[in-house]
Structures are given as C-alpha cells and as structure tokens.
Amino acid sequence: MNSYFSAPLILCACIASGCAPPFASPAVVVYPRVLAVIATQPTVAPGATVALEPIVGGATSEGTFRWTLCVRPEQASTGLPLSSFGAFEPELGCDSAGAVAIAAAQTDRAPRFTIPSDLFDDERVLRAAFGADLRVETARSLARRAGISVVASVAWSVDGAIATAFKRVLVREGERNTNPPPPSVRMKDRELRAVASRADERCEFTDGNGPLRVTQGERVFLQPDTNDAWLEEFTFVDASGNDVTVSEGVFRNWFSTAGSWDFGRARAPDTNPTWVAPKRAGDVSLWLIVRDGHGGTSACRWSAVVE
Numbered sequence: 001m002n003s004y005f006s007a008p009l010i011l012c013a014c015i016a017s018g019c020a021p022p023f024a025s026p027a028v029v030v031y032p033r034v035l036a037v038i039a040t041q042p043t044v045a046p047g048a049t050v051a052l053e054p055i056v057g058g059a060t061s062e063g064t065f066r067w068t069l070c071v072r073p074e075q076a077s078t079g080l081p082l083s084s085f086g087a088f089e090p091e092l093g094c095d096s097a098g099a100v101a102i103a104a105a106q107t108d109r110a111p112r113f114t115i116p117s118d119l120f121d122d123e124r125v126l127r128a129a130f131g132a133d134l135r136v137e138t139a140r141s142l143a144r145r146a147g148i149s150v151v152a153s154v155a156w157s158v159d160g161a162i163a164t165a166f167k168r169v170l171v172r173e174g175e176r177n178t179n180p181p182p183p184s185v186r187m188k189d190r191e192l193r194a195v196a197s198r199a200d201e202r203c204e205f206t207d208g209n210g211p212l213r214v215t216q217g218e219r220v221f222l223q224p225d226t227n228d229a230w231l232e233e234f235t236f237v238d239a240s241g242n243d244v245t246v247s248e249g250v251f252r253n254w255f256s257t258a259g260s261w262d263f264g265r266a267r268a269p270d271t272n273p274t275w276v277a278p279k280r281a282g283d284v285s286l287w288l289i290v291r292d293g294h295g296g297t298s299a300c301r302w303s304a305v306v307e
Contacts, residue, residue: 042295063158093153147172
C-alpha cells in the first residue's frame with residue numbers, strides 16, 4: 001500500500017519546484033494520510049468479494065471517500081507486485097496510464113468489491129497485467145497459473161486536502177492467505193491488544209487502567225509481540241516461468257500524531273523503536289501496522305496522554 005498527500009497550496013509549490021510533501025517525518029502524521037488499507041482477503045478467486053478497511057490519521061473530520069478498482073500495468077516479475085514495497089514509485093494507483101477499471105466506483109468508507117468471474121478471460125485486463133506484446137493465449141494461461149494483481153485506489157477528501165492511497169489484492173485460483181493477527185505491544189510494562197481480537201485498528205491496554213500517560217519529552221520503549229508463528233509460505237511465478245516457494249516476512253511500521261521516532265519501519269531483529277513524547281501536553285494517537293509481504297495487513301491504534 002502506498003499513499004501520498006496533496007493540498008491546493010502545497011501542490012502548486014511542488015509543481016514549480018518538484019518538491020515532496022512537507023512531512024516532518026514519515027512516521028509522524030501531521031496531515032491527513034491513509035496509513036494502510038486492510039483487505040479482508042489479501043488473495044481471492046475470480047468472482048469472490050473483498051472488503052477493504054482504510055487506516056487513516058491526521059484528520060479532524062471524517063471526510064469523504066472515493067474508491068476505484070482496476071488492473072494496471074506492473075513493472076515487476078510475474079507474481080511479485082504484492083512485495084514491491086514502493087519499488088516502482090511514483091505510483092498513481094488506478095490513475096496510472098493503461099489502467100483498466102473492473103468495477104463501479106464506490107464512496108463507502110469501507111467498500112466491498114466483487115471481482116469479475118471472467119477476469120482471466122478479459123483481453124483488456126490481460127494486456128494491462130502482462131503487456132500488449134504477449135499473446136493473449138499465453139497471458140490467459142499465465143493469469144490462471146500466477147494470478148492477476150488488482151488495485152483498489154482511494155481518494156480521501158478531508159479537512160480541505162486530498163489523501164490518496166492504493167491497495168493490491170491478488171486474484172488467483174486455488175490460493176488463500178490470511179492477514180497477520182492483530183498486533184500486540186508493550187509500553188512501560190503495560191500490554192496493548194486489539195479489542196475483541198478484531199483485525200482492524202482499535203487497541204486497548206489489557207489492565208483496564210485507561211490510556212498511557214507520559215511526561216513531556218519522555219522516551220518510551222515499545223516492544224511488539226515477535227511470535228511470528230503465523231507466517232505462511234506461498235508460491236509465485238518468477239520472470240523465467242518457474243514456481244518459487246518463499247515464506248512471508250514481517251514488516252512493522254510505527255506512526256504517531258506527535259513526538260518523534262528513532263525509526264519508522266522495522267524488520268527483525270530491529271523491532272523495538274523508541275518514541276519520544278512531544279514537549280507539549282495533549283492527546284497523541286499511535287499506530288503499529290504489520291505487513292507480511294504477501295498482501296496481508298493488520299493494525300493497532302491507541303492513545304497516549306502527554307502531561
């Protein structure tokens with residue numbers, strides 16, 4: 001999942017100078033941003049329905065959403081787009097040149113899309129997914145074997161700005177994969193867990209003592225649960241047409257609406273970041289988002305009170 005932010009005044013300045021949006025830090029949510037999109041099923045079969053849940057931050061109001069679903073040209077080896085982690089930026093989601101829409105746009109915050117049952121037989125889709133130079137028969141065979149990456153794009157209009165993001169979902173026959181379990185975190189000897197074991201974002205401290213309280217400028221060590229027994233193996237087709245079986249990996253992203261971090265993305269063994277509370281009192285939202293490199297995502301959001 002990739003996202004970016006745009007607002008009229010900032011956009012004009014960037015057009016002139018080629019600058020990037022003025023984030024204080026990638027891990028600090030200053031402006032409205034889509035931090036992640038969770039798909040109920042990261043891999044689905046043709047004809048199946050997938051529901052999407054955006055994880056958003058940095059806004060003072062709900063705003064409006066517009067979702068589109070498409071297949072677009074991918075500059076990657078067959079079967080690998082789900083693991084690109086932004087390697088092909090800048091990316092435009094369904095606004096990419098050559099993208100083929102495969103469902104009507106939706107405005108629900110959490111949309112549900114039904115994948116066309118004839119997706120692997122649609123010539124426009126096959127050409128977008130595998131290139132116009134490949135014979136249709138070959139592309140159709142490859143689609144049935146390796147699957148097709150579809151993209152759900154969202155434009156989130158809120159607080160006078162537009163935050164955009166996209167989520168890849170692999171359409172493949174005979175394969176299923178699950179999202180990572182909701183993450184848990186320890187802070188100052190207190191444990192956070194998802195409410196009712198849900199896979200979306202709301203987490204609470206298990207001791208029932210309310211939000212975390214910290215002092216201004218305090219350094220807080222975070223320790224996520226690193227029991228990764230849930231990791232799955234999966235098979236993709238490489239550029240030479242061979243089946244390759246690999247294991248999922250763990251990618252942890254940390255965010256907050258204030259303060260600072262010693263880093264924003266973590267892979268084992270560097271999984272334990274330090275968050276420095278801001279030097280002003282107030283409420284702060286924090287997130288841990290876990291990705292498995294195979295389309296699966298889970299999230300945990302909680303609050304801290306700076307005193």
